[in-house]
Amino acid sequence: MPEPKRKTELRQGAGGRAAHDVGGLDFGPIDRTEHDLALWEKRVDAMLILLTGPKKGAFKIDAMRRVIEDYGQQQYDSTTYYEKWIRAIRNLLVEQEILTKEEIEAKIAAVEEAMRASGRELQGGSVPWDDVGGRM
Amino acid sequence: MSAPAPRFRIGDVVRVDSRMALGHCRTPFFLRGKTGVIVGIQGAFHDPEKLAYHKPGLPRQVLYKVRFKQSDLWPNYRGKPHDHLEADIYEHWLMRISAEARSDSHAA
Numbered sequence A: 001m002p003e004p005k006r007k008t009e010l011r012q013g014a015g016g017r018a019a020h021d022v023g024g025l026d027f028g029p030i031d032r033t034e035h036d037l038a039l040w041e042k043r044v045d046a047m048l049i050l051l052t053g054p055k056k057g058a059f060k061i062d063a064m065r066r067v068i069e070d071y072g073q074q075q076y077d078s079t080t081y082y083e084k085w086i087r088a089i090r091n092l093l094v095e096q097e098i099l100t101k102e103e104i105e106a107k108i109a110a111v112e113e114a115m116r117a118s119g120r121e122l123q124g125g126s127v128p129w130d131d132v133g134g135r136m
Numbered sequence B: 001m002s003a004p005a006p007r008f009r010i011g012d013v014v015r016v017d018s019r020m021a022l023g024h025c026r027t028p029f030f031l032r033g034k035t036g037v038i039v040g041i042q043g044a045f046h047d048p049e050k051l052a053y054h055k056p057g058l059p060r061q062v063l064y065k066v067r068f069k070q071s072d073l074w075p076n077y078r079g080k081p082h083d084h085l086e087a088d089i090y091e092h093w094l095m096r097i098s099a100e101a102r103s104d105s106h107a108a
Helices: A039-052 A061-069 A073-077 A081-095 A101-117
Strands: B013-016 B035-045 B061-069 B084-090 B094-096
Touching: A039 A061, A039 A081, A061 A081, A081 A101, B013 B061, B035 B084
Parallel strands: none
Antiparallel strands: B013 B035, B013 B094, B035 B061, B061 B084
């Protein structure tokens, strides 16, 4: 899998802005390469639509923006678009007490075990929980 | 529920607050502290800064289309003098300033 192009420049002169808020900073040209979405990315998209829809109403899209915008620069720059989404969704499900960390970890462990048993390759690693937690 | 009455009218000269924001807000950093003119009233919407914390988002905030001169936004801007940028800014981020100060430069 090719390493995606990521913005890793230090935010020179950022003046305390959040990591996502880069308007006017110098990042050079935008990478406009198109790419197909992976199945998991489509599933993340669908999951967000279902969770924020009127039927479930688990949280508003603004809450997901808040979680993503609270990421530090290192985390913001080292994750892809849908990685940001799924991590924020996971954290909000815990924050809203829809699932517990333990339930999510147990499900991930079960999926990993099933994949190993079927000889499929596991990609990626565990994602830390350090930014979970509601405030206000 | 009736919509809140807009505090500003089209043509008013406003400055974007330069406060720091925690959590989620929709006022881009590069526009904070900048002066522009109201060119549209987009309606009243639930406050995204409160929705971000699972609150009802009330009172609703009037959203304005604000026009800025590019040369006011970027040091050493080299484009045409009348180039401008428009952005949607919520009312609680805007302050009215004296219209005379900038009355010459924002004609649509």
